[in-house]
Amino acid sequence: MENNSVIATEATILFAGDSGDGIQLTGDQFTTTTALFGNDVSTFPNFPAEIRAPQGTLAGVSGFQIKFGSQEIYTPGDLCDLLVVMNAAALKANLNQLKPGGMIIANVEGFDAKNLRLAKFPDGVNPLENGSLSDFKVYTLEVTKMTKATLEGSGLGTKEIDRTKNMFVLGYIFWIYNRTPEHTIKFIEQKFAKRPEIVEANIKTLKAGYHFGETSETFMQRVQVKPATIEPGIYRNMTGNPATAIGLIAASEKSGLPLFLGSYPITPASDILHELSRHKNFGVRTFQAEDEIAAITSAIGAAFGGSLAVTTSSGPGIALKTEAIGLAIMLELPLVIINVQRGGPSTGLPTKTEQADLMQAVYGRNGEAPMPVIAAQTPADCFFAVYEACRIAVEHSTPVFFLSDGFLANGAEPWKFPNAADLKPINPNFAEPLPEGETFLPYKRDEKLARKWAIPGVKGLEHRIGGLEKENETGSISYDPDNHEFMVKLRAEKIARVADSIPLQTIDNGPEKGKVLVLGWGSTYGAIKTAVKKAVDQGYSVAHCHVRYIMPFPKNLESILRNYDTVIVPEMNNGQLVKIIRDKFLIDAKGISKIKGIPFTSDEILKHIVSNF
Amino acid sequence: MENNSVIATEATILFAGDSGDGIQLTGDQFTTTTALFGNDVSTFPNFPAEIRAPQGTLAGVSGFQIKFGSQEIYTPGDLCDLLVVMNAAALKANLNQLKPGGMIIANVEGFDAKNLRLAKFPDGVNPLENGSLSDFKVYTLEVTKMTKATLEGSGLGTKEIDRTKNMFVLGYIFWIYNRTPEHTIKFIEQKFAKRPEIVEANIKTLKAGYHFGETSETFMQRVQVKPATIEPGIYRNMTGNPATAIGLIAASEKSGLPLFLGSYPITPASDILHELSRHKNFGVRTFQAEDEIAAITSAIGAAFGGSLAVTTSSGPGIALKTEAIGLAIMLELPLVIINVQRGGPSTGLPTKTEQADLMQAVYGRNGEAPMPVIAAQTPADCFFAVYEACRIAVEHSTPVFFLSDGFLANGAEPWKFPNAADLKPINPNFAEPLPEGETFLPYKRDEKLARKWAIPGVKGLEHRIGGLEKENETGSISYDPDNHEFMVKLRAEKIARVADSIPLQTIDNGPEKGKVLVLGWGSTYGAIKTAVKKAVDQGYSVAHCHVRYIMPFPKNLESILRNYDTVIVPEMNNGQLVKIIRDKFLIDAKGISKIKGIPFTSDEILKHIVSNF
Amino acid sequence: MSTTQTEKVPFTAKDLVTDQDVRWCPGCGDYSILKQVQTVVPELGLNREEIVFISGIGCSSRFPYYMETYGMHSIHGRATAVASGLKATRPELSVWIITGDGDSLSIGGNHFIHLLRRNFDVNILLFNNEIYGLTKGQYSPTSESGKVTKSTPMGSIDHPFNPLALVLGADGTFVARTMDRDPIHMREVLKRANLHKGSSLVEIYQNCNVFNDGAFEVFTDKKTKAAETLFVENGKPLVFGNDGNKGILLDGFVPKVVDLNEHSINDLWVHDERDRVKAGILTRFFDEVTSEPHLPRVFGVFYVEDRFRYEDIFNQQIADSIRLKGKGNLDKLLSGNNTWEVK
Amino acid sequence: MSTTQTEKVPFTAKDLVTDQDVRWCPGCGDYSILKQVQTVVPELGLNREEIVFISGIGCSSRFPYYMETYGMHSIHGRATAVASGLKATRPELSVWIITGDGDSLSIGGNHFIHLLRRNFDVNILLFNNEIYGLTKGQYSPTSESGKVTKSTPMGSIDHPFNPLALVLGADGTFVARTMDRDPIHMREVLKRANLHKGSSLVEIYQNCNVFNDGAFEVFTDKKTKAAETLFVENGKPLVFGNDGNKGILLDGFVPKVVDLNEHSINDLWVHDERDRVKAGILTRFFDEVTSEPHLPRVFGVFYVEDRFRYEDIFNQQIADSIRLKGKGNLDKLLSGNNTWEVK
Ligand SMILES: Cc1ncc(C[n+]2csc(CCOP(=O)(O)OP(=O)(O)O)c2C)c(N)n1
Ligand SMILES: Cc1ncc(C[n+]2csc(CCOP(=O)(O)OP(=O)(O)O)c2C)c(N)n1
Ligand code: SF4
Ligand code: SF4
């Protein structure tokens, strides 16, 4: 087979169609199959903003992008080699994601008059026919017709037959990329176990698609992407939101603290609530509150009671938590606040990704209200980053901001998951009952300046806390001017000391000193990594540094930054981390912005790197 | 009379006593009298944090500080020459506000065993007797006894007699500072017009206090502070919160827009609501909402309807408005958000002052959500600054943050008020009805990038707005990536262009180029001005620059900053404006913090200035 | 800028259609509500520019984009508060609030009850689909307890609100219920709501065919509708059932279903829209359909009360103040009562 | 860390006093409430460390600082939500919510009604002084309309909430009213509230002698109390007045004051705590004292209902899940169901 194939080190496919076309399932199946084959892989779905927009419209287009390779893959976000479209709207919405000279596989039946109209092509214009796609290689399929032909006599209704048509496409794509349909066959058998006729139909269509490739006389160039040399180990596919959920459960298990989530649904954070609510057998308690304020304040109540308390939200919902975050800072109770960022401001672009809530996380509260801020950098990294957020919250007695975003939340990658036993321990700072006659001092601190956690039920530790300024150690209300200044600085110093318990910053890639440093945070990781790798390969003196801990920074960050002539900071916002860097270190760091609700491609970053030489 | 007096260029008195002792009224009367005499004057009350804390306790101490002079006075906030205390708690709470060698006038009857206990002096310790005050000049009075003696036979009850005792003290202080009680007599006659026996008693006691000075053989050094050379004109005394209220009404009158206030009570902002609710005959509509969210969103509704819409709050209340501010930014409707800052974080120190909400105002929202930020610098300046906030909101179609603080809100100063006719015009940007057949474009902009205000009721301008990202010009919902980036930058540029309509930054005091620049914002104005004046007089190369427009900065701010070797930034926070300056201009500006809930003294700032030489 | 427009210019339902594609799921109950509103509004004697639709966030809250009037798609839960500010300052406008069960009863519960007690003259259309539609299917404050949703795999724990009981508890002055599948009834109720001088709350049972399909099927389906629903009319006895064969009578304070073959229609409870206690009993007709015998679900206008409207007194105080003190003079305000001259 | 403490250690009211100076105005009704709570709590068979007082912001909300138990002075309006999280996760604790009329009914209205419908087993003491005390005297959602305050120089426009009617509308399961000046009654009501297994709402009329002095004087003053108040007890007829000379009977659904010299006590309405409709009528006894005849104000336990508690099912689901799926295994969770090996 492979003899007819060109060998590629990586390939990117974008499946697109109507939300009813089964695009996400198709993508998932290709992902698992190619991961099982041994490729490194990274994926990103692109859901329509509408609940279920009318069939065939631009608003109803659903996409799934997958990049896989025989080398390490860091981002799904680049332009694709192959665009598979089920209808005209899918083509229109995604053509700008295709590489020049790339390939299009189009279901012609999705380009009839009705579909063209719904996709808002001018009357009489069919892009498949008018030569407008001449820069690309276009292959058309009659998917519906072929599916119907395959299932003739199966006894299934038209609707049910129609629902299998994604399998035809998947089979065909398996053939092009030299992947076998075995895994998917098993999946189908399990999923429809109760309906053998459906199992049979799907498998039949899947195989038909595959065989269509073999038997048809299309001049299709097949592609082979060899297995990657990946670190040996056991892997699973991991998406950002579930990774966050699992990270929280792991922190709960390792700390011995029961997990409480107070949350109010919001895109793209809701899936963390959904996922956690399925793990009650870990003692996970999820409370769907009446609003975001109740979500966080119920979590504060649970934290007071000794739970590992968490609240999840996005954009407008995080804004609503502002006042209560201030309370948590004053109470000095552990609390993890998860912001799965989306496009803003206001309601903004709820289903799109952005990194524009960083300044809010770092500075957006009344009064001097510092707290640690931690950002995940890849889907699977959400696990480790949120685990760290929990550790810091619990051990340093403070609320912690954990930043994810829509891209991480829904993106996926293979994950060499850890053993439970290998996870860092998390040690709650419980106050112990005192000897008779001693008074408990709720705001007395340890060397980290953390205060002890005295939870109701323990005799002798009865105490009252609140949002008014407190006297040092006793925690009594204090209006004393000097005490206030002392406490403001103490709270700041407590957060600064978190730097003692986090790893030093490392260079991800590139030379330790050099001309250009690309400084990133959050979900731009993959795109920057890919771009810097390319640039280094091309001989440029450029390195990549990615900060996970933004407040406080690792202690050596400044000295790293000073090792380069130029620091550039790509962000999916109008320049936020770059402001903090400039202020803190007086380094003339330059921001690179992309504020389009979609991730950077590595080429965009590469261009910026190169422009500095 | 004056022959026995020393001449002073300025004097500072701090009246302190129980909240029931009439301290605020005493202070007000002295203020008006000395202002009428021709002094420049600046005052600040210090209310107890508790509603009505038990009599005689430290928590119940109420204070009123007044500084007046024959030269210009910029701050009440310095150490005082004379401390008048009605009881032991008042002494204990305020002794640290007295200059070394300063004078204490104490009501001995407030130092009996009960009062000493309530003030938490150790058993048997009376500071008036144990020599602990030997660094000061202490004079004692038996106020109650003398008041009683004065009113013997007046027919008044003990309680009523007791209530006049502040008049005795006031009379005595008038005598010391060579001020006549005439104005106060008139005031008493008006205030108690309906109760002649009370009028008589108060006047009698006032005069008795005055004559006690003349006739008693105290070795009291009288003081004369000559009239100041003040710019000629008609003056009134002005406190910050009423100045803000009046500024809003003036903006309403000058713009022709009816004023709407949506507010929820909170210290120290409530007085703006109270004041505005008294001016309904200006068409002012005040709505006491159920919470801060309803306060701001009702204001957004009123703004949509064509009102000059305002919301007022502080600390935790401003935090709650965060989400809705984002909406206002997206709607691009005029809205003024007033934050009378208080001590934070969280509930913090509600009755104390602070400047720690600047970063929140500038950056504290989800998404890229820029808006103008304007800060008042003196109590009377609240009028002009809030007027400017209204002008910018209306003419640039944007929400605007107006920052005041507890010190400005309650502080007072003489104000040479303007004529209505001389106020800058404010021109609302109304959309006019369109010719038949033309479609209204709600997000079409003028040269300032402001959009037009199309209010319900106008035929042909029907349109829908909301918090989702909008298409340029049409305002329709748009998920288009390029449009989003375009709109984010457009909104930022719109705010940047506010710089075209504000005055250039000026140097308040000192040389145009030099060694040190003291850069301030907000209520530190008076203390910095005083300190820089002293430093300049002492020959230091130092200047004072005070920014009223923080977002955007005046266009020439950077060039001003670059004219000095060192920029220092005193703030009543842990360093906030200094962060913005460092980020924006990469200038190594140094912050000076005071985070004690009380203002800087000019000497504190002077010390910092001098330490740079 | 004068915005008052006295001359009335007639318009039709078609004039209310905007250039935006309607983006609800095919089959969603929201379509019918939009249709009925677009049908009723031209009949109200208003000009199009005098009408404002304000919504929060949710599928339902997309509504204003589809009405060619003034409109605002605000933020989640706050439409009631936005509308309060608008109505307070522009009482002459016709203000309609569009909200979902999550928008009004979950995050927006507080503004909702405060608007009701203040009795602003607005019409609130509460699209109750007993689910969070836009966020793809979590239970809402009106979902029955035990409901399995994305966020409650083992069933929800919350005892749901009885929305109309809550409205009565918050001193609502116009309380009604209708359904997406009964266009004629909906239009009648909407017209009544519009006539009421105060806050008119119309709960509309709305099918979310994607995340909570069939929630109200027994009430809307022709086969079961007659037996399971009771349409109340002022002054009329409470009759329902196939061919009107059943009625409700009050046994003390307890409503009972009776067979009209055995009982006289004269014994039945006669609906009195002005009786808050009895309206309260009607709101509690919430029996499980599976229990026997059970009370039918009630539709129609439950309760009407005349009470002063917030905006009337709000603006009256302005007028009174001007009458008493004279129109404010800015120069006098600037100078205050205590001035001195420095020469 | 185990915190369960089974052995009960008796303590007294004095043990509940903290080292903080009590900072209410002299004469404030809050003092009496503190006293009664400190008297009652030791009698409840609890250990001190099992008790938590949670408040919002307001004069009343200072309360936890004066109780030597666990406590939190949270933020304005959110005590109910904080308590929900605590009670959900620590059902064995005795959780008391202290709140004011502004704290619970203005800013906190939403969490308040949601807590009630969820029926967490907490005791809510609502200090109703019909004013914002801490912010120095603005009208509150329970202030009578027309009230002149700092923010309403021409009188407030808001129609006030009827707090207990709202509580019933939100499906509250224990509804009671008492007053600061009747310590014996208050203690009885507090004990009943504590016994109730669900959300117990006790409205306490509390005099703010600084900003709203005498708001409840007709009910608390010895001279008028008998004639103006009605203390209800389950199963007892509704008798009040000087020497119990008056009673209430129901004329259909309408309560009437009758003279017991003319009417038999047997005709009177007998209080039934389990009847929500009648409890609703009792909450509406809100006549002006100046009108004649007028209904007295009602005190005591209006309504009690047994309904499942949120925290019970919340924690039951955890137990059930463990029973069904086995205790969660972290390694299994980490690996998931679909893994592959790279060699
Ligand atoms: C502050 C905030 N929180 C959460 C959300 C997410 N959200 C949008 S709509 C919605 C609930 C929708 O339910 P409902 O009000 O019943 O409307 P429906 O979609 O069912 O019509 C939620 C939770 C949001 N947009 N803003
Ligand atoms: C978010 C927020 N908004 C406003 C305030 C100011 N505030 C404190 S207490 C209060 C109202 C107090 O009234 P109530 O709840 O009736 O308590 P009371 O003082 O009368 O006991 C207000 C408005 C605040 N602290 N926080
Ligand atoms: S999700 Fe439900 S409510 Fe929303 S548009 Fe679809 S069917 Fe309608
Ligand atoms: S203001 Fe009123 S409620 Fe507050 S402490 Fe004083 S008397 Fe009590």
Ligand SMILES: [Mg+2]
């Ligand atoms: Mg809904």
Ligand SMILES: [Mg+2]
């Ligand atoms: Mg109150």
